[in-house]
Amino acid sequence: MKVVGFDMDYTLAIYRQAEIDRLSIEATVSKLVERGYPKQLLSMKYRTDFPVRGLLIDRKLGNVLKMDRYRYVKTAYHGFRRLTREERRRAYHTRRLRPGTERYHWVDTLYSLSEVAVYAAVIDHLENHGRTVEYGKLFANIRECTDISHQDGSILNVVLGDLPKYVEADPELGVLFHRLRSAGKRLFVLTNSGPEYTNAMMSYLLDDALVEYPSWRNYFDYVITASKKPTFFTGKAPFVDFETGEETTKPDRGRLYTGGNIVDLRRVLGVPGDEVLYVGDHIYGDVLRAKKESAWRTAMIIQEMDDELRTLREHTVSFERHDVLEQMRTAVQDELREHQARLKKVERALNGEETSSARPSLEAQRVRHRRSIDRLRAQLRDLDVESSALNDALDEAFHPFWGSSFKAGNEVSSFGNQIEQYACLYTSRATNFAQYSPMHYFQSPRHRMPHEAGTAPGA
Ligand SMILES: [Mg+2]
Numbered sequence: 001m002k003v004v005g006f007d008m009d010y011t012l013a014i015y016r017q018a019e020i021d022r023l024s025i026e027a028t029v030s031k032l033v034e035r036g037y038p039k040q041l042l043s044m045k046y047r048t049d050f051p052v053r054g055l056l057i058d059r060k061l062g063n064v065l066k067m068d069r070y071r072y073v074k075t076a077y078h079g080f081r082r083l084t085r086e087e088r089r090r091a092y093h094t095r096r097l098r099p100g101t102e103r104y105h106w107v108d109t110l111y112s113l114s115e116v117a118v119y120a121a122v123i124d125h126l127e128n129h130g131r132t133v134e135y136g137k138l139f140a141n142i143r144e145c146t147d148i149s150h151q152d153g154s155i156l157n158v159v160l161g162d163l164p165k166y167v168e169a170d171p172e173l174g175v176l177f178h179r180l181r182s183a184g185k186r187l188f189v190l191t192n193s194g195p196e197y198t199n200a201m202m203s204y205l206l207d208d209a210l211v212e213y214p215s216w217r218n219y220f221d222y223v224i225t226a227s228k229k230p231t232f233f234t235g236k237a238p239f240v241d242f243e244t245g246e247e248t249t250k251p252d253r254g255r256l257y258t259g260g261n262i263v264d265l266r267r268v269l270g271v272p273g274d275e276v277l278y279v280g281d282h283i284y285g286d287v288l289r290a291k292k293e294s295a296w297r298t299a300m301i302i303q304e305m306d307d308e309l310r311t312l313r314e315h316t317v318s319f320e321r322h323d324v325l326e327q328m329r330t331a332v333q334d335e336l337r338e339h340q341a342r343l344k345k346v347e348r349a350l351n352g353e354e355t356s357s358a359r360p361s362l363e364a365q366r367v368r369h370r371r372s373i374d375r376l377r378a379q380l381r382d383l384d385v386e387s388s389a390l391n392d393a394l395d396e397a398f399h400p401f402w403g404s405s406f407k408a409g410n411e412v413s414s415f416g417n418q419i420e421q422y423a424c425l426y427t428s429r430a431t432n433f434a435q436y437s438p439m440h441y442f443q444s445p446r447h448r449m450p451h452e453a454g455t456a457p458g459a
Contacts, residue, residue, distance in 0.1 A: 001297065002271045004180055007229075007280035008191035010110050011301045012430060013201050014168045017110060020159070021048040023166070024114035024146060025121075027154040031145035032122070044125040050080070051116035052402050053304065054415025057105040061091060062123050062135030064116060068408035069417035071097045075402055079124030082401075099414075105139065108415075109282050110303070118142050156197055163204045172431035174209025177219040183438030186269070188222035190232070190278070192285070195225040195242045195258055222251055222265070226258040229282075230289035233262050262294055279430055283415075288422045300423035301430055304405050309428075311397050311404075318394055325387045332383065336376040343369035 006012055025048070029041050056065040063083065066075040073092040076083040083091070099106065107116055119142055126133050149155050159166045177187060191198055206216035213219055228237065238247040239260040249264045251257050269276065273295025280286025281301040290296045312319070346365045353359055395403030406416035419426050425442055427433070 001185060001277040002275040003186045003188065003269050003277070005188045005190050005276065005278045005296075006430065007278075007282070007286050008189060008193055008198060008201060010281040010303070011279055011286075012170075012173060012189075012205060014170060014303060014429060015110070016166055016168060017113070017303075018048045019166050020155075021114045021117060023158055024149065024155055025118055027149035028114065028118050028142060028145045029122075031148060032118075032141060035141060035145070037122070037141075038126070038131075040129075041122060041125065044121055046117050046121035047080070048114075048117055049399075050077075050120055050401055051107065051113040052399060052405050053108060053110060053113070054405055054413055054418075055107040055116060055402070056099055056414075057107065057116065057119065057139060058091075058103060059105060059136040059139050060103050062119075062133060062138075063091070064120055065092070066402050066408060067097070067099075067414045068411035069414055070411070071099065071414065072408075072411075073097065074408040074411075074413075077120060077401065079120055079127060081124070106284075108284055108418075112146075115139075115142050115146050118146075160197070160200050163201070167201070167204065169205050170429060170431050171209070172434050174206055174213065174219070176431050176434040177206075178210055178212070179434060180438050181219065185438065186221045187219060188224065188265075188269075189220050190224045190227050190229070190265075192227055192229055193225060195256060198223070198225045199256075217254065217256070221253045222268070223256045224251070224258075224260045224265070225256065227260055229285045232260060233289045233293035235261050236263070237261050239264065266294070277424075283418050283422060288418070291422050297424045298422065299425040299427065299433075300419060301428070302405075302419070302426050303428055305426075305428035308398065308404060308406065315394060315397055318390060322387065322390055322394070325383055325390070329380065329383050329387070332376055332379050336373060336380070339369045339372045339376065343373065 009015070025046055029044075029046075033039055033041055051064070052066075054066065056067060057063075058065060062078060064077045065073045067073050073088050076088050076092070098104070107113065119139055122138060122142075123133050123135070163169075180187060189198070189202070193201070202216040206213070206219065217223065224232075224239070225242070228235070231237070237259040238249060239251040239257040240247050242256045242258055249267075251260065251265065251268055266273065274297060276294075276296045277299060278286065278290050278296045279299045279301060280290070281303075283300065287298045287300050290298050343366065346362055346369065350359065350362050350366065353362070391409075398404040405413065406419070407413055412420065
């Protein structure tokens with residue numbers, strides 16, 4: 001890579017999720033009340049730990065869903081009540097679910113988690129108080145109120161007023177950028193945040209990091225703010241110099257711009273698209289669009305990974321047991337099928353030999369097979385009970401409501417699937433790259449299809 005670009009919010013600036021959600025939830029709820037929703041919402045219980053990334057909002061039924069890669073709804077909540085398997089089946093599994101339609105809304109940024117927290121809490125609260133909720137209208141109102149809270153300063157001004165409370169400054173950021181620059185790479189910032197906010201945030205993150213770089217601006221060749229991603233990747237908006245107000249199609253090094261588009265940026269960078277790495281946290285706005293509209297390589301920042309990896313490490317024994325149980329289940333099922341087949345044979349023979357002398361022996365065989373079948377069925381039941389208890393405990397360890405973000409049961413979740421499809425790399429934070437040489441080439445492991453499993457040498 002000759003050029004490395006970075007998004008800012010949730011990529012370089014790591015927000016303290018519960019704090020920022022609380023701020024956003026309270027701003028949103030007070031605006032809902034101003035619009036005529038009941039005052040009691042101001043004191044309703046909400047949970048900042050309810051939503052995760054990768055969920056789907058069902059605007060029609062007021063549910064929040066988690067799907068696997070095949071769009072099978074694995075977990076669903078109405079308010080804070082978990083839907084039963086039968087309720088899920090009736091609502092989602094008898095017809096094909098279409099996530100791209102008006103009815104459904106993807107929750108694909110950490111920024112939008114607060115909207116889900118408000119949605120579930122309001123539905124829970126109002127319905128428990130016997131009121132009818134218009135689910136679609138409620139969600140539209142929540143989205144509007146959250147957007148307004150972002151635009152009118154109810155959220156951003158509070159964040160700027162106390163940055164250490166809301167944003168974790170990663171002390172390694174300066175080191176990372178310095179290492180990349182020393183290896184001859186050019187760096188840029190491409191963010192949707194406005195110029196003043198970007199300036200305040202980046203100063204907080206970087207101005208005191210390294211003496212060689214007195215201002216955060218010194219690390220970057222290009223700084224593009226208010227970029228309107230994903231339109232940045234498809235549109236033709238000019239770059240506007242923030243200090244002079246001049247429009248240009250040729251952004252200069254060291255200046256701060258708003259707007260812009262990828263075609264002009266690509267021209268001034270002057271390197272092929274596959275020599276640019278863009279690091280972002282938004283699967284759609286940063287990663288998917290960049291990948292589809294350009295040849296840029298992408299790295300996705302997934303801060304949830306720290307918790308996921310910790311849970312994986314702490315429960316190694318349970319995961320091993322899980323694998324053992326699956327192998328045992330397969331073995332017991334094979335044995336069961338074998339006895340069932342033999343029993344059938346014996347019973348056919350018995351039907352044909354009403355009086356023969358072979359009868360007593362055949363009858364003895366029948367009893368033996370039947371006993372084995374009963375024993376194996378009981379074993380299967382025991383295995384299922386243990387395995388479902390283990391699954392519940394593991395899900396709970398990952399997340400009290402949704403389990404692992406990356407998995408849905410034994411399958412990859414729809415969120416995990418998108419990461420696999422669109423991100424060239426993914427990691428919990430940008431500074432993890434400082435652990436590698438700037439010249440390190442990240443190679444993907446050899447892909448294996450199901451039929452290759454166990455056939456590779458040494459497997
Ligand atoms: Mg971002």
